[in-house]
Amino acid sequence: MNNNTDLHDLGVAQLAAALRAKQVSAVEAAQHFLARAKAHQGLAAYLAIDEDVTLAQARAQDAALATGQAAPLAGLPIAHKDVFVTRDFPTTAASKMLAGYRSPFDATVVARLAQAGCVTLGKLSCDEFAMGASNEKAAIAALGLDAPQPAHNPWNPRHVPGGSSGGSAVAVAARLAPAATGTDTGGSIRQPASFCGITGIKPTYGRASRYGMIAFASSLDQAGPMARSAEDCALLLSQICGPDPERDATSLDHPAEDFTRGLQGSIAGLRIGVPAEFFSDGLQDDVRTAVEAALKEYEKLGARLVPISLPRTALSVPVYYILAPAEASSNLSRFDGVRYGHRAEKYSDLLDMYKKTRAEGFGDEVKRRIMIGTYVLSEGYYDAYYLQAQKIRRMIADDFQAAFQQCDLIAGPVAPSVAPQLGAQTDPVSSYLADIYTLPASLAGLPGMSVPAGFGGAGLPVGLQLIGNHFQEGRLLNAAHQLQLATDHHLRRPEGF
Amino acid sequence: MSTQLIQGYEVVIGFETHAQLATQSKIFSRASTAFGAEPNTQASAVDLALPGTLPVMNREAVACAIKLGLALGSHIAPESIFARKNYFYPDLPKGYQISQFEIPVVQGGEVSFFLGEEKKTVRLVRAHLEEDAGKSLHEEFHGMSGIDLNRAGTPLLEIVTEPDMRGSEEAVAYAKALHQIVTWIGICDGNMQEGSFRCDANVSVRKPGAPLGTRREIKNLNSFRNMQQAIDYEIRWQIEQLEDGHKIQQATVLFNPDTGETRAMRTKEDAADYRYFPDPDLPPLRIAASWIDEVKAAMPELPRAMAARFVAQYGLPEYDATTLTQSRAMAAYFEQAAQACGQAKLASNWIMGEISRRLNAEEIGMEAVKVTSSQLATLISRIQDGTISNNAARQVFEALWNGEATEVDAIIEAKGLKQMNDSGALEKIIDEVIAANPANVEQYRAGKDKAFNALVGQVMKASKGKANPQQVNELLKAKLA
Numbered sequence: 022m023n024n025n026t027d028l029h030d031l032g033v034a035q036l037a038a039a040l041r042a043k044q045v046s047a048v049e050a051a052q053h054f055l056a057r058a059k060a061h062q063g064l065a066a067y068l069a070i071d072e073d074v075t076l077a078q079a080r081a082q083d084a085a086l087a088t089g090q091a092a093p094l095a096g097l098p099i100a101h102k103d104v105f106v107t108r109d110f111p112t113t114a115a116s117k118m119l120a121g122y123r124s125p126f127d128a129t130v131v132a133r134l135a136q137a138g139c140v141t142l143g144k145l146s147c148d149e150f151a152m153g154a155s156n157e158k159a160a161i162a163a164l165g166l167d168a169p170q171p172a173h174n175p176w177n178p179r180h181v182p183g184g185s186s187g188g189s190a191v192a193v194a195a196r197l198a199p200a201a202t203g204t205d206t207g208g209s210i211r212q213p214a215s216f217c218g219i220t221g222i223k224p225t226y227g228r229a230s231r232y233g234m235i236a237f238a239s240s241l242d243q244a245g246p247m248a249r250s251a252e253d254c255a256l257l258l259s260q261i262c263g264p265d266p267e268r269d270a271t272s273l274d275h276p277a278e279d280f281t282r283g284l285q286g287s288i289a290g291l292r293i294g295v296p297a298e299f300f301s302d303g304l305q306d307d308v309r310t311a312v313e314a315a316l317k318e319y320e321k322l323g324a325r326l327v328p329i330s331l332p333r334t335a336l337s338v339p340v341y342y343i344l345a346p347a348e349a350s351s352n353l354s355r356f357d358g359v360r361y362g363h364r365a366e367k368y369s370d371l372l373d374m375y376k377k378t379r380a381e382g383f384g385d386e387v388k389r390r391i392m393i394g395t396y397v398l399s400e401g402y403y404d405a406y407y408l409q410a411q412k413i414r415r416m417i418a419d420d421f422q423a424a425f426q427q428c429d430l431i432a433g434p435v436a437p438s439v440a441p442q443l444g445a446q447t448d449p450v451s452s453y454l455a456d457i458y459t460l461p462a463s464l465a466g467l468p469g470m471s472v473p474a475g476f477g478g479a480g481l482p483v484g485l486q487l488i489g490n491h492f493q494e495g496r497l498l499n500a501a502h503q504l505q506l507a508t509d510h511h512l513r514r515p516e517g518f
Numbered sequence: 519m520s521t522q523l524i525q526g527y528e529v530v531i532g533f534e535t536h537a538q539l540a541t542q543s544k545i546f547s548r549a550s551t552a553f554g555a556e557p558n559t560q561a562s563a564v565d566l567a568l569p570g571t572l573p574v575m576n577r578e579a580v581a582c583a584i585k586l587g588l589a590l591g592s593h594i595a596p597e598s599i600f601a602r603k604n605y606f607y608p609d610l611p612k613g614y615q616i617s618q619f620e621i622p623v624v625q626g627g628e629v630s631f632f633l634g635e636e637k638k639t640v641r642l643v644r645a646h647l648e649e650d651a652g653k654s655l656h657e658e659f660h661g662m663s664g665i666d667l668n669r670a671g672t673p674l675l676e677i678v679t680e681p682d683m684r685g686s687e688e689a690v691a692y693a694k695a696l697h698q699i700v701t702w703i704g705i706c707d708g709n710m711q712e713g714s715f716r717c718d719a720n721v722s723v724r725k726p727g728a729p730l731g732t733r734r735e736i737k738n739l740n741s742f743r744n745m746q747q748a749i750d751y752e753i754r755w756q757i758e759q760l761e762d763g764h765k766i767q768q769a770t771v772l773f774n775p776d777t778g779e780t781r782a783m784r785t786k787e788d789a790a791d792y793r794y795f796p797d798p799d800l801p802p803l804r805i806a807a808s809w810i811d812e813v814k815a816a817m818p819e820l821p822r823a824m825a826a827r828f829v830a831q832y833g834l835p836e837y838d839a840t841t842l843t844q845s846r847a848m849a850a851y852f853e854q855a856a857q858a859c860g861q862a863k864l865a866s867n868w869i870m871g872e873i874s875r876r877l878n879a880e881e882i883g884m885e886a887v888k889v890t891s892s893q894l895a896t897l898i899s900r901i902q903d904g905t906i907s908n909n910a911a912r913q914v915f916e917a918l919w920n921g922e923a924t925e926v927d928a929i930i931e932a933k934g935l936k937q938m939n940d941s942g943a944l945e946k947i948i949d950e951v952i953a954a955n956p957a958n959v960e961q962y963r964a965g966k967d968k969a970f971n972a973l974v975g976q977v978m979k980a981s982k983g984k985a986n987p988q989q990v991n992e993l994l995k996a997k998l999a
Contacts, residue, residue, distance in 0.1 A: 114569070122569070124569065125563060231572060232570065232571070233570035235570050236570070238798075239798035268572060269572050270575060271572075271798075271799060350604075350793075351613070351795070354606065354613020355567040359608045371608065395793065398604070399791055403793075403795070407795060
């Protein structure tokens, strides 16, 4: 290993190559990142590690590497958002409801990455049950800490890292892991990636198996990788995607793909749609400046900017905040204290047991969404809310199809602002409104990603969002990679890490 | 339609039947569906609703729905939707039941059957696929409840009729006809005691011509006998209430077989809002025409078609044909025996008589019948060719049933049951009997038939039962003429 380069500066591609070349062993790599995870416990990124488990996995990969029969990512350390169930680590979804829960099986995404040779470093913090956009709703104490607290943005620890996959974004940005998994329901990969200056992609709905992902909103939830570069994301996404018909009925019968193959292609002539609605008044100037600079960069690379309209962008907020809570209210019914997870200690009868268990086990934001969801599904309200929202959801998807008649991909901001200060967001509605740019692609089931585009106020990162048509992940990654060849935002590192 | 009134009231009954489907594994998981295993040993991560688990449709269960639709002449929806029915109960692991709500897989259709001589047809509204819940066990746990999730996720078809039935007998006849069909086409084992075929009856009464009365739903009628008793009780109770000036409140009631009464469990006011919505974990269920064709090609001949064929092909009376097609096993037995001996009506008589009597007495089904169809066919042939008498045949049958031997001819030989067909020997006996009974001879000649029968009896006795009675008759008449 070159002494000038720390192990944790290597991206997925470089580290995997170093492991294959036996410049570093899987055990060394795992130990290095575990040491960093412990050294930076104050960031509250990790909820759980287990050195014995991790090192055993690493030794197995070293053995495979020694035979020359190793899997493509043999020995690569990775950490998982705590909504992926894991057999060898506790899984809590950052909720008291599941404190200490152990799954008897691994999520398909976890299993596929293990199959590809990845070594699991541990589990990462997130908003409780992936409901939130700041990581402030985490209700489980992070590794080495006594009380629950949000992961901190490594660019400025007084600011949130975003969410819900906040722990994943922090771990990657602070070099506590070369890469992490995240989940995205309404922007939970893209927004924290943007806030922490890393790269993250959510594939087309149905390309990544949801089996073993603790469900928040089933029709929207998708897994995806979070790493420092588009190339690293491409390597991981190639392993994550693929049909899983025996376990997930919504998994699409679409073959796995090597997303690294198209990275180098020229983007000259690429038509990039720029939706007017993504640049309206709510967009902060620092974000606008960085995003526009990135768009200019694309023009220099030969792409053509095409003004487009996504007229129902604003409607995506109420539509999402009806449909996602509706599904969540039902998905979270299984947490009833009967079979696993938290159960109230004292109760008078069955109903009392349910009430106390759920009152104690769920945090405020989860309860809020369960109540909204229950309400919109209730007799007499279903047509006015749920059904109406489904209709508009279809129109939003149609708007994208119309736009893709004019362009090959769509670009814009990920969020209206850079990462807010911890504790600054107190009104749930205003924080819901900040999801406006990520929700449309989620509702339409389209792939979307966040690519570092520069920095805004307080030296905090800004992400550029790229949205593609169904199954156009390769095109997104190609465009992102080309931008990253021309810029160095993604190579910048937060001070002290 | 002829409507039977009770105290001036017309009875209106509709049925909801939960038929447990005879699939190897559960409707949304790969756990086994076998009955009677140790509690919670046949519940997978999916059935336990562990975090991260998802349902995946079992194609076998869909094939069952297609079969039912084909058997009942229903529309099989090319696309149907699974929905979640949300409620909390400890034996419902997910906190919702996956069912079908707005668009069920089987739509319309009908069940026809005979009530005495009258043909009845009950129209179906729908049949939809859903999963069963687990079981709550309230005994043996000292103030606590036990939960057994082995049954959770077992596939069910809920079969819903129009309110077409007008009395308890008709209702039971419908239930029996439906039971016959689901077991015939092999989608349900029909075991009512084990809960494989659970009927709920919606009962209301009204004055003729009036709009439908308020119904009460009788839950879990687990035998045909309970069914009739429960409905009759419910009808009497409702009429009494109305006659006393009370109104019927919509309610769910349970039948108590010990007291013979129905008792309200919950009224409409307690009815939960189930917050149905399409299950986002399951795409619409699509059934291609080619799948329906495939299932159709593998379908057995249905009971009604088979009964009609028995009438046409074997010349059986309609009653026989209907009775013999109560189960596939019985129908198959009949056909094998009838074809082997060429005496369809005799085979039918034996099956509906001697065999049915013994099956009932021993409480076993046709699958466990102790005389094979080929043994029966041989036996009938031996009666036909005059080798043995009907009485002797019963003795042979008895021996076969008891497993004394397997060869009909060997039994006839061993028991010496062969009829005396040598007329010389018989004539000798007759002469002796005539000589020994002059009084009877005289009485016969004086016109008393009874005396003739006494003579026949004497001849039979003297021949040790081996004489052919018909031959005895003829010879005796000739000699006395």
